Amino acid sequence: MERKRSTRRHRRYRRPWLKKCREFFRQFIAFLFSNVGIIGLVVGYTIAGSFIFMTIEGKHIPKMKLEVRNNRSLYATRLWNITMKLNSQVMNKEEYMKTMAEELFKYQQVIVNFTRRGYDGTDDDYSAQWSFAGAFLYSLTVITTIGYGNIFPHTPVGKITTIVYAIIGMPLFLLYLSNIGDIMARSFKWVYANCCLCRWCPGVARRRALRKVRREQKLGMDSESGSDGSRGSSEASSESVEINIPIELPGVRDSLGSEALTAYSDEAYENVSVPVTICLAIMVGYICGGALLFCKWEEHWSFLDASYFCFISLSTIGFGDLVPGDKIYGRGTDFYKDVLEVSFVFCSIYLMLGMALIAMCFNLMQEEVIHKIRTTIDTIKYILGCNR
Amino acid sequence: MSRYRTETENLDYEKTSACTNFLHYSWKTITCLFSHITLVSMVVSYCVLGAFTFEALEVNNEKQVKRGIPRIRENVTQHLWNFTQELNALEEANFTRGAKRYLRSFENALLDAMTKDGWDGIEDEHKVQWTLTGSLFYSIIVITTIGYGHIAPKTTWGKVVTIFYAILGIPLMLLCLSNIGDIMATSFRFLYWRVCCYVCTKKPKKMKRSKSVRSGIRSDGSKFSRSRNASVRRSVRTSTKSADSGFAFSDIGPASHSDTELRYDDHPNRGVSLPRTRSYNKSQRASGNATPRKISQVNHSTPNHVYPQRGYSLDRKRATKDVEIELDPISLDNSSILCNRYVIGKNDGFAKKIPGKGITLRQQEIQNRANSMPADRRAKSMPRTPNYLEPPRISSPDEEEEVEKRGSRRSRSPMRKHKLPNRPSPSPRMMTPLGYGYKSKYLDDSDSDQDYDYYEDSYETGRTRIKPVPIWLCVFLVVGYILAGAYLFKTWENWEYLDAAYFCFITLTTIGFGDLVPAKGVSQDGYYATISIALCSLYLLFGISLLAMSFNLVQEEVISNVKSVAKTLGIIKSESDDEDDDG
Known part of the structure; x- marks a missing residue:
């Protein structure tokens, strides 16, 4: 929007540049929202977000760490005082243990409170949570609505920024999902059509197309002959009807024009319906593959833990009870090392790609499932209608 | 479930033959309500089931963790x-240094217990998180994909069950929420136009002539598209009526037919977008575009198919025809405007095909548009013919003309494919609240016709036509809901106002960080926690369906707005989602 406004401003002052500017901005925006640009846009938005959150939230945690440290020395001196007090009398183990335990219980509650407020247990001054990698993953979890919650904003400014950031970012990510999911769905269909159904061999394709056209014709005859249940079957095949009808009707007159056929096989891959099982297999495979890599990276994770993490992430539930550890949320002080950390990059890519993949699979499955449900219902209707 | 519904429908068939329309529609309402209630109760029972399962799986583990803390x-x-014993001389500096080290390790152990084992910070074994209420809340959190993570399964079986529970539960929840959102959208729109804008939707004189019984529901569409509504409504009404009175069997009359088909037709476009399909169908999703076509279809099919077969007297037939012809120019006018407004660039050919507003061109235009109707819809109308006991239409000369035209269109289509930016239309957005709006139509589709017959007749036909409720109202509604929720939680949980608003936002967008969770750590008083959790779940369930509703309401208008913006920017249909979802 801002760019649009700026073009307008340009228009007012610099007449001769008007066309050039407009053309340039138009192309730029068109590129940004194109398939390639959207990836860059999302990544850029996330990076911008990570810098924003780094600056906003970076200061908060050290203060809390200071508090924790002060608290610790306070309790250490208290323990010392108790020891001294008890030492003045005869040192009694039971009594000592009892008072110590009481004191430790108090300390425990303090620590619990700190943890609830976001203390992560690290002791150095450097705000490890809001390192670049951490902030990047935070931004990513916000716009994908995963929301692990292992790091979250503490300052009021950070909270407001998060809200605004999410309002802009989520539609952007949805756009990314739909774009990429669509591309993937189409290319997957193409691959499926060409490889698995052997559309490349011309003979097979032709035969298949012929068969299909014939089936359509027969179906048309059926429906014209006027049985009540024909509606269901015609709807079941309606997915392909829109392509086939233009062929079918000429076919009625000049007995399957070859022109129509070639056109048909040209467009055919658009209409291939990928079986649900393949989609499911892809999703399961993706989750398992990710799980294998993650359980290699994280020492304490079993395979189940890792696949649980992948599922929870990709379904955007995002509990945050299992979060990739230090290696990914780079705890180092070296900024560039963080950025170039392989596992961190991999994790982000895994999330972004995985959600697009799942969108694709749902994309492919939806049609299938809906058709199946409709056919089933129609069949049931038909059967009951007959029995009645 | 569907079996049962079908049976009731069958009963319905028999009744309608004897009874009035009123009984028929009231019965439909009941079945429709019943199906919604079934869905909701399914979700509720699924949640309760989940609650029992997770409680059984997790509660022992949690107790064990709690028992471990005193040991630490x-x-x-x-x-x-x-350490004290080892120190030879008690010296403060030494002692505190050592004590700090032990305290530090104690801290780490506690942190581990809290983050890895899910300890909630309370040692009392009777105050567990995985109570029945807690587990219920957990189930809701899972299937709405919010995922706070304040309680999470720690046992192996808990994790496995969670995965499968989510796989089944998330689609179910989506279905339920989108249905609720749909109902809410319909009723909200009805309320808005009925109550708030009663003044500006007074009927013009022309409409009073029609004496329609059910005019109230849809005719109050808007001042903008009133005439269109009128014509559609009337033709729909007449056709339904004729169907009802004509054949006892054709309960699903032509009106509902055309509607189901239309909505069904939408769906290949919306699902996997096929670029060449689009060059045919030209974005039926664009609200304005779908409308004129629908009109044309109804107008076209009604006189041609239905009336000649009915045993009506001639003058009546003529009368209805007259009404339609009289209304046609208006609808055509509107449609051409709409075409220009919404669909330019997408289908120039289509827009050009409707040349003007001349009354003499009317018939030709109808013809044109009938031809330019997407092929698949045409295809659908052929299987439909047997219902009206008509001879097959293929042999008619006018059909052949159509075929030729279609052929030419077809040959043209690859060219257009190259011309158009090959940009995919938005595909389904799953698992986001913002996706519910889109989702809803799918899910409606997936259900049988019967559930929605009533809606189709009375509401849903009007839906796409009625000018949507203004965007600002929906935004205002959502913001108001968040602020109200913030106030509620502020008083209930003693949070700051900003915190509470932030919590509401994070919850409703299903991000769900879990840094602020109701009844977490405030006091584990059973009664209080239960009330708080119940309040929160009600709030979020209603809120998500409210989001779905407002998205449902504004999506068409926003899409068209964005499209026009994109048009002025030189990119068409690219950033549609971008602002779409802001609503």
């Missing part, structure tokens, strides 16, 4: 004692 403390105390 004991350990530290022991260490401290040993």
Whole structure:
């Protein structure tokens, strides 16, 4: 929007540049929202977000760490005082243990409170949570609505920024999902059509197309002959009807024009319906593959833990009870090392790609499932209608 | 479930033959309500089932973790004692240094217990998180994909069950929420136009002539598209009526037919977008575009198919025809405007095909548009013919003309494919609240016709036509809901106002960080926690369906707005989602 406004401003002052500017901005925006640009846009938005959150939230945690440290020395001196007090009398183990335990219980509650407020247990001054990698993953979890919650904003400014950031970012990510999911769905269909159904061999394709056209014709005859249940079957095949009808009707007159056929096989891959099982297999495979890599990276994770993490992430539930550890949320002080950390990059890519993949699979499955449900219902209707 | 519904429908068939329309529609309402209630109760029972399962799976583990905490403390105390004994001379600096080290390790142990084992910070074994209410809340959190993570399964079986529970539950929840959102959208729109804008939707004189019984529901569409509504409504009404009175069997009359088909037709476009399909169908999703076509179809099919077969007297037939012809120019006018407004660039050919507003061109235009109707819809109308006991239409000369035209269109289509930016239309957005709006139509589709017959007749036909409720109202509604929720939680949980608003936002967008969770750590009083959790779940369930509703309401208008913006920017249909979802 801002760019649009700026073009307008340009228009007012610099007449001769008007066309050039407009053309340039138009192309730029068109590129940004194109398939390639959207990836860059999302990544850029996330990076911008990570810098924003780094600056906003970076200061908060050290203060809390200071508090924790002060608290610790306070309790250490208290323990010392108790020891001294008890030492003045005869040192009694039971009594000592009892008072110590009481004191430790108090300390425990303090620590619990700190943890609830976001203390992560690290002791150095450097705000490890809001390192670049951490902030990047935070931004990513916000716009994908995963929301692990292992790091979250503490300052009021950070909270407001998060809200605004999410309002802009989520539609952007949805756009990314739909774009990429669509591309993937189409290319997957193409691959499926060409490889698995052997559309490349011309003979097979032709035969298949012929068969299909014939089936359509027969179906048309059926429906014209006027049985009540024909509606269901015609709807079941309606997915392909829109392509086939233009062929079918000429076919009625000049007995399957070859022109129509070639056109048909040209467009055919658009209409291939990928079986649900393949989609499911892809999703399961993706989750398992990710799980294998993650359980290699994280020492304490079993395979189940890792696949649980992948599922929870990709379904955007995002509990945050299992979060990739230090290696990914780079705890180092070296900024560039963080950025170039392989596992961190991999994790982000895994999330972004995985959600697009799942969108694709749902994309492919939806049609299938809906058709199946409709056919089933129609069949049931038909059967009951007959029995009645 | 569907079997049962079908049976009731069958009963319905028999009744309608004898009874009035009123009974028929009231019965439909009941079945429709019943199906919604079934869905909701399914979700509720699924949640309860989940609650029992997770409680059984997790509660023992949690108790064990709680039992472990005192042991950790004991350990530290022991260490401290040993440390004190080892020190030869008690010296403050030495002692505090050592004590700090032990305290530090104690801290780490506690942190581990809290983050890895899910300890909630309370040692009392009777106050567990995985109570029945807690587990219920957990189930809701899972299937709405919010995922706070304040309680999470720690046992192996808990994790496995969670995965499968989510796989089944998320689609179910989506279905339920989108249905609720749909109902809410319909009723909200009805309320808005009925109550708030009663003044500006007074009927013009022309409409009073029609004496329609059910005019109230849809005719109050808007001042903008009133005439269109009128014509559609009337033709729909007449056709339904004729169907009802004509054949006892054709309960699903032509009106509902055309509607189901239309909505069904939408769906290949919306699902996997096929670029060449689009060059045919030209974005039926664009609201304005779908409308004129629908009109044309109804107008076209009604006189041609239905009336000649009915045993009506001639004058009546003529009368209805007259009404339609009289209304046609208006609808055509509107449609051409709409075409220009919404669909330019997408289908120039289509827009050009409707040349003007001349009354003499009317018939030709109808013809044109009938031809330019997407092929698949045409295809659908052929299987439909047997219902009206008509001879097959293929042999008619006018059909052949159509075929030729279609052929030419077809040959043209690849060219257009190259011309158009090959940009995919938005595909389904799953698992986001913002996706519910889109989702809803799918899910409606997936259900049988019967559930929605009533809606189709009375509401849903009007839906796409009625000018949507203004965007600002929906935004205002959502913002108001968030602020109200913030106030509620502020008083209930003693949070700050900003915190509460932030919590509401994070919850409703299903991000769900879990840094602020109701009844977490405030006091584990059973009664209080239960009330708080119940309040929160009600709030979020209603809120998500409210989001779905407002998205449902504004999506068409926003899409068209964005499209026009994109048009002025030179990119068409690219950033549609971008602002779409802001609503």
